[in-house]
Amino acid sequence: MQINETRTETSRILKIGQRARKLQEEQKKPYLMLHRGVNAVVNIDINSIAKSIDFNSTDIQVYPGTAGKEKLRRAISDSYFKGKANPENLLIMPGGISGLDITFQNIQVDGIALPNFFWGSYAQLAKLRKIKLNAYSNLQSVIKYPHKYTNQLVIINDPGNPLGEKHPDTDIFNAIDRLYHENIPVLIDSPYRRVFMDNEDDLYQRLLKYPNVIIVDSFSKSMGLSGQRIGFLHSQNKDFIQEAKQRLLYATNGVNAFAQELIYKLISTEEGKSAIQKFKRETSQAIAKNIDFLINNNLLSTEFYKNSKPMGIFASINRTEEELLANKISAVSMSYFSIEPEKHKNHSRICVSVPHEKFVKYLNPLVK
Ligand SMILES: Cc1ncc(COP(=O)(O)O)c(C=O)c1O
Numbered sequence: 001m002q003i004n005e006t007r008t009e010t011s012r013i014l015k016i017g018q019r020a021r022k023l024q025e026e027q028k029k030p031y032l033m034l035h036r037g038v039n040a041v042v043n044i045d046i047n048s049i050a051k052s053i054d055f056n057s058t059d060i061q062v063y064p065g066t067a068g069k070e071k072l073r074r075a076i077s078d079s080y081f082k083g084k085a086n087p088e089n090l091l092i093m094p095g096g097i098s099g100l101d102i103t104f105q106n107i108q109v110d111g112i113a114l115p116n117f118f119w120g121s122y123a124q125l126a127k128l129r130k131i132k133l134n135a136y137s138n139l140q141s142v143i144k145y146p147h148k149y150t151n152q153l154v155i156i157n158d159p160g161n162p163l164g165e166k167h168p169d170t171d172i173f174n175a176i177d178r179l180y181h182e183n184i185p186v187l188i189d190s191p192y193r194r195v196f197m198d199n200e201d202d203l204y205q206r207l208l209k210y211p212n213v214i215i216v217d218s219f220s221k222s223m224g225l226s227g228q229r230i231g232f233l234h235s236q237n238k239d240f241i242q243e244a245k246q247r248l249l250y251a252t253n254g255v256n257a258f259a260q261e262l263i264y265k266l267i268s269t270e271e272g273k274s275a276i277q278k279f280k281r282e283t284s285q286a287i288a289k290n291i292d293f294l295i296n297n298n299l300l301s302t303e304f305y306k307n308s309k310p311m312g313i314f315a316s317i318n319r320t321e322e323e324l325l326a327n328k329i330s331a332v333s334m335s336y337f338s339i340e341p342e343k344h345k346n347h348s349r350i351c352v353s354v355p356h357e358k359f360v361k362y363l364n365p366l367v368k
Contacts, residue, residue: 191218
């Protein structure tokens, strides 16, 4: 059988996880798994919401429609765009990664421009879809020289993966405004932002001013529901949405109806909203304490946070992957997240979204 190879690589993150689990088993000692990108302070409590869903209804038992349930798209407009987004411009996606992949397939560009430190899967997806990679050093350089990104799709990921850095929103808007005037498309992929913000956040509503902006978001991080595989995509370009919908149709036949009902109930009922609030409050409080611990103990890679501040759910620390593993912590070398791997191998990405006491217990032996 002849196979069309993807030429992509299995994520380094998965490999580190396998290695840490093997060591854990061999040594019969628990490891702190900080290589992953999941919130692990608390679970969101969805048991009673899930029980209120009628599984014997057509809402659950038939195809959900390619674009996703209209009531869910309306609810997303209400809670993410202050009611200002047209539900026709929204598609429900099986997770953010599918929104990214469909965008990469849909858009005609010479390449994609990524921040200096970027999530490795962007590069793998670009390889899969045969798109060239470029990097921009920071938002300031995009603001100064937007024309450098002509015919590129510029990706903004804030707070970022792997650094967990938050740029001022004014920098994000200035960059988008400059790119808009150069007719350059921008992809906002910021699934971590809502961990720290509530429905009062007006970013997406303000972005409606910019037809060059595509938004991909997900419920994996802001609600800890990565297992449900659900997110959304927004664009004001009718052709873009129409073609994305066709790709979604032939790739998926629509997104799991249970996941759609669940998210609908979470974002539109009082019970759901308070479950989300509790999850986000406890998660963001632990993250803030963990980042303070890193700063106070000189463990944060401060040189990477010059025009931004560490917010989470990740942070970079000035220790190697091996040093951390020797201390029973799984982490991912920063070399994996850069196109200059040699330069950053003394630093590692850790997930800071874990209970504070546990974090301190494992990180304390690294303090000098
Ligand atoms: C920056 C970024 N974007 C998008 C995603 C996609 O997440 P999901 O497919 O679970 O929505 C991730 C997941 O780790 C991510 O880190």
